[in-house]
Amino acid sequence: MKILVIGSGGREHAIVWKLAQSDLCEKVFVAPGNAGTADEPKTENIDLNAEDLDSLLAFAKNKEIDLTIVGPEAPLVLGLIDLFEKNNLLCLGPNKLAAQMEGSKIFMKDVLKKGNIPTATYEVFTDPESAREFLETCDIPIVLKADGLAAGKGVIVAFSRDEALEALNSLMVEQKLGTAGDNLVIEEYLKGEEASFIVLCDGKNVISLASSQDHKQRDDGDKGPNTGGMGAYSPAPLITEEINEEIMKDIIHPTLAELKRRNINYKGFLYAGLMINEQKIKVLEYNCRFGDPETQPILMRMKSDFLSLCLKAAKQELKGVQINWDDRFALGVVMASKGYPEKYETGFPISGLNGENETTKVFHCGTKIEGEKILSNGGRVLCVTGLGGNLDTAFKNAYETTSKISWDGAFYRKDIGKRNQ
Ligand code: AMP
Ligand code: GLY
Numbered sequence: 001m002k003i004l005v006i007g008s009g010g011r012e013h014a015i016v017w018k019l020a021q022s023d024l025c026e027k028v029f030v031a032p033g034n035a036g037t038a039d040e041p042k043t044e045n046i047d048l049n050a051e052d053l054d055s056l057l058a059f060a061k062n063k064e065i066d067l068t069i070v071g072p073e074a075p076l077v078l079g080l081i082d083l084f085e086k087n088n089l090l091c092l093g094p095n096k097l098a099a100q101m102e103g104s105k106i107f108m109k110d111v112l113k114k115g116n117i118p119t120a121t122y123e124v125f126t127d128p129e130s131a132r133e134f135l136e137t138c139d140i141p142i143v144l145k146a147d148g149l150a151a152g153k154g155v156i157v158a159f160s161r162d163e164a165l166e167a168l169n170s171l172m173v174e175q176k177l178g179t180a181g182d183n184l185v186i187e188e189y190l191k192g193e194e195a196s197f198i199v200l201c202d203g204k205n206v207i208s209l210a211s212s213q214d215h216k217q218r219d220d221g222d223k224g225p226n227t228g229g230m231g232a233y234s235p236a237p238l239i240t241e242e243i244n245e246e247i248m249k250d251i252i253h254p255t256l257a258e259l260k261r262r263n264i265n266y267k268g269f270l271y272a273g274l275m276i277n278e279q280k281i282k283v284l285e286y287n288c289r290f291g292d293p294e295t296q297p298i299l300m301r302m303k304s305d306f307l308s309l310c311l312k313a314a315k316q317e318l319k320g321v322q323i324n325w326d327d328r329f330a331l332g333v334v335m336a337s338k339g340y341p342e343k344y345e346t347g348f349p350i351s352g353l354n355g356e357n358e359t360t361k362v363f364h365c366g367t368k369i370e371g372e373k374i375l376s377n378g379g380r381v382l383c384v385t386g387l388g389g390n391l392d393t394a395f396k397n398a399y400e401t402t403s404k405i406s407w408d409g410a411f412y413r414k415d416i417g418k419r420n421q
Contacts, residue, residue, distance in 0.1 A: 001024050001025060001026055001066040001067060001307070001311075002026055002027045002028075002029070002063060002064065002065050002066050003019055003025060003027070003028045003029070003065065003066065003067050003068070003069065003307070004028075004029045004030075004031065004056075004059070004060055004063075004065045004067075004068040004069070005019070005028060005029070005030045005031070005033075005037075005068075005069050005071065006030075006031050006050050006056065006068065006069070006070045006071055006072070006075055006080070007030075007031075007050050007070070007071025007072045008030075008032050008033055008034050008037075008050065008366075009034070009071065009072070009292050009365050009366070009378075009380070010292055010293055010295070010296055010332075010334070010363045010364065010365035010380065010382070010383040011071050011072075011289075011290055011291070011292035011293070011295040011296070012030060012033065012034075012037065012071040012072075013033075013034065013036040013037050013040075013296075013363045013364050013365070014295045014296045014299045014300075014363050014385075015069060015071060015290070015295065015299070015306075016028050016030055016033070016037045016040055016043055017040050017299070017361070017363070018299045018302060018306040019069075019306055019307045019310070020040050020041055020042045020043055021305075021306070022305045022306060022307035022308065023305075024305070024307045024308060024311070025042055025307050026042070027042055027043075027044065028040075028042055028043045028044070029043075029044055029045075029046050029059075029063065029065070030043060030044070030045050030046065031045075031046040031047075031048040031049075031050060031056060031059070032045060032046065032047055032048060032049060032050065033045035033046070034364045034365070034366065034367045034368060034377065035364050035367035035368055035369045035374045035375075035377075036362070036363060036364025036367060037364070038369055046059060050071075050072060050074065050075050051074050051075055051078060053075065053078060053079070053080050053083050056075075056080065057083055057084060057087060057089075060084065060087075060089050061087065061089070065089065066090065067090050067091065067092065067307075067310065067311060067314055068084055068089060068090070068091040068092070068093075069091070069092045069093070069310055070091070070092070070093035070268075070289070071289065071290065071292075072289060073099065073102045073103070073149060073287065073288055073289050074149065076093050076094055076095075076096075076099040076102075076103075076268075076288050076289065077096065077099045077100070077102065077103035077149055077288070078096070079095070079096035080093065081093045081094065081095045081096070081099075081267075081268075082095045082096050090314050090315070091314060092267065092268055092310050092313055092314040093267070093268040093269075093288075093289070094266055094267060094268045094270075094288045095264075095267075097262075097264050098259065098264045098265075098266045098267070098268075098288065099288040100288075101259075101266075101270070101286040101287075101288050102149070102285075102286060102287045102288040102289070103148065103149055103288070104147055104148065105145045105146070105147050105154075105185045105285075106124050106147050106183060106185060108285070108286050109122055109124075109185055109187075111255060111258050111259060111262075112255070112258075112283055114258055114261075115254045115255055115257065115258030116254065117250070117251055117254050117255055117258070117283060118250065118251070118280055118281065118282045118283065119282050119283045119284075120143070120187040120188040120189070120190050120282060120284070121187065121188045122185050122186060122187035122188065123185075123186050123187075124183065124184070124185055125172075125183065125184045125185075125186060126182070126183050126184075127172075128168060128169075128172040128173050131168050131172060131184055131186065132165065132168060134186060135161065135164045135165055135168060135186070136161070138164075138186070139188075139189075140158065140159065140160060140161055140164065140189075141157060141158060141159045141189040142158050142164050142186060142187075142188075142189055143155065143156070143157050143158070143186070143187045143188070143189055144156045144158065144164065144167045144168060144171065144184055144185075144186055145184065145185040145186075145187065146171050146177050146180045146181040146183075146184060147180065147181075147182070147183040147184065147185065148177075148178075148179060148180030148181070148182075148183075149180060150177045150180045150181075151228075152226065152227065152228045152341070153177060153226075153341070154171075154177055154180055154181070155226065155285075156171075157189065157226075168184070171184060172184060190275040190277075190282055190284065191275070191277060192275040192276050192277030192282075193213075193238055193275070193276050193277070193419070194213065194214075194216070194273065194274065194275055194276070194284065195211060195212070195213050195236045195238050195239055195274050195276055196211070196212045196213060196214055196232070196236070196271060196272075196273060196274075196291050196294045197211060197239070197247050197251075197252070197271070197272045197274055198212070198269055198270070198271045198272075198290060198291060198294065198298070199248075199252055199269070199270050199272075200268075200269055200270075200309070200313050200318065201256065201266045201267055201268060201269075201270055201313070201318075202267055202312070202313045202314070202315070202316040202317065202318040203265035203266065203267040203316050204265070204316050204318075204319070205316070205318040205319045205321075206248075206252060206253070206256060206270075206318070207318055207321055207323065208244060208247075208248060208252070209298055209323065210234045210235050210298050210301055210302070210323075210325050211234060211235045211236040211238075211239035211244065212232050212233065212234040212235070212236055212291070212294040212297060212298055213232060213233060213234075213236040213238065213419070214229040214230075214231065214232035214291065214293060214294055215229065215230045215231050215232070215413060215415075215416055215419070216228075216229055216230070217230070218230060218336075218340070218341060218413075219413065220413050220414055220415045221415065222419070225341055225342075226341070227336075227340065227341040227379075227380075228292060228293075228341070228379075228380060229291070229292060229293045229294070229334065229380075230293075230333075230334045230336070230412070230413045230416070231293060231331070231332055231333045231334050231383075231412075231413055231416030231417070232291070232293045232294045232296065232297050232331075232332050232416075233297055233329060233330065233331040233332070233391060233394065233416065233417045234294070234297040234298045234300075234301055234329070234330050235301075235325075235329065237391070238276060243276070243281070246281065247272070247274065247281060250281070251272060251274070251281065251283060252270075252272065255270075255272075255283075255286070256270075267313065267314070267316075268288065268289070268313070269288075269289050269290040270286065270287075270288065271286065271287035271288075271289060271290065271291050271294075272285075272286055273285040273286070273287070292365075293332045293334055293363075293365075293380075293383045296330075296332040296361075296363045296383045296385045297329075297330035297331060297332045297385055298330070300326075300330035300332075300361060300385050300387055301325050301326040301328065301329075301330050301387070302323065302324075302325060302326075303324040303325060303326055304322075304323045304324045309321065309323065326387065328387045328388060328389055328394070329387070329388055329389070329390060329391045329393070329394040330385055330386065330387050330394055331385065331386055331388070331391065331394035331395050331397075331398045331416060331417045332363070332383045332384065332385035332386075332398065332416070333383065333384045333385075333398050333399060333402045333412050333413070333416050334365070334380050334382070334383050334412060334413075335380075335381050335382040335383075335384065335402060335405060335410050335411070335412045336379055336380050336381060336410070336411055336412065337366075337376055337378070337379055337380075337381055337409055337410070337411075338408075338409030338410070338411060339379075339409070340379035340380065341379060344379050344409070345409065346366070346375070346376050346377050346378060347375050347376065347377070348375060348376045348407040348408040348409060349373045349374070349375055349407060350367065350373075350374050350375065350376060350381070350382075350405065350406070350407045350410075351405070351406055351407065352404040352405040352406055353374060353405060355400075355401040355404045355405065356401065357401075359386055359387045359388065359397045360384065360385065360386045360387075360397050360398060360400070360401045361384075361385050362382055362383075362384050362385075362401065362405070363382065363383040363384075363385060364381075364382055365378055365380040365381055365382060365383055366378015366379060366380055366381050367381060367382070376407050376409075376410075381407075381410070382405065384398050384399075384401050384402040384405065385398060386398030386399075386400075386401065391417050394417070395416065395417050395418075398416070399414075
């Protein structure tokens with residue numbers, strides 16, 4: 001089979017790496033990919049932007065692609081799946097309407113409310129005056145969320161009233177995130193421990209993947225600004241089998257049912273960001289895709305044929321399917337560019353990339369090839385992922401390789417997976 005994977009991050013590198021291991025796989029094209037995907041067997045990077053839908057369609061038709069898998073949210077929200085399906089191409093991902101689960105916080109919160117799914121209480125604001133009035137008297141901390149896609153920058157957890165008012169000003173008045181901030185969700189601050197719960201849906205059936213947790217803050221001790229994720233591990237010790245069942249019953253199934261009620265049959269990966277405490281499990285967010293960096297440790301642990309799984313999901317044949325997982329833990333450490341998640345420079349040669357072994361894989365997030373060199377090419381640059389019999393061994397394996405890799409301005413957190421220690 002010929003597969004097209006769309007995207008260029010660590011998630012896509014892991015997806016491509018795992019697909020290429022399948023006997024069913026003849027060739028994987030990646031648009032646009034990175035230096036890591038360029039180096040995988042059976043794989044070829046294609047110089048097409050992930051949001052250039054027309055060129056991607058022309059390519060898929062021309063190459064007679066058998067299955068297209070979309071990594072990031074932007075092409076999904078733009079309607080890539082609708083366009084490909086209209087042209088009779090088999091693909092895996094939610095259509096434009098379904099992708100609103102990530103594309104619009106207001107849509108997502110409304111699905112949760114109507115479906116009676118536990119989440120933070122919230123209000124929607126469409127003008128700055130009434131939002132300001134609300135913020136003058138609400139409980140603090142408080143959480144402000146831009147309605148539209150904002151590349152991970154649309155959520156502000158304000159720990160003081162001044163901070164909340166400043167965030168409101170920057171989102172709604174100064175429009176720092178463009179039109180994404182025209183409408184706001186302002187919601188209750190939730191306490192607890194976060195976990196990522198990712199499922200694969202085929203429009204009729206749903207199957208949960210291995211559990212995971214990521215670290216969103218930039219600095220050790222879960223401090224500093226929010227990022228796309230500085231590291232992740234799987235399984236999440238927090239998600240016992242019992243809790244897994246509870247999440248499927250109280251959150252995932254009711255969400256899919258509420259979508260169905262709106263004539264939306266969700267197909268593809270669905271990512272629930274959860275806040276868990278002794279009392280309750282609540283939804284913080286939904287993403288319409290696989291997580292990054294969660295994909296890297298999750299796929300390190302997958303023993304089943306990933307291509308066959310994706311194919312079954314695309315063809316609505318997930319019923320009765322079981323996924324086999326490696327019992328070991330996997331832990332991924334993101335190496336990032338100085339300045340991330342704000343401004344950063346790219347183009348620095350990376351050294352020490354040859355430290356992979358049976359238990360460690362270096363997934364590329366933002367890299368490119370120039371001549372003989374591999375250069376940094378993004379905020380998050382690499383995700384070094386290790387396997388181990390327990391979280392500590394996975395940690396040791398991942399960090400051993402991480403510590404040998406360097407470039408000008410590289411940094412990484414030293415405490416991935418150490419949340420409860
Ligand atoms: P989101 O994009 O909605 O997941 O938000 C990004 C991050 O902000 C989450 O992973 C949480 O760490 C934090 N966050 C979002 N909503 C809340 C909330 N209601 N209470 C506490 N933290 C939150
Ligand atoms: N790791 C968080 C995300 O994929 O959105």
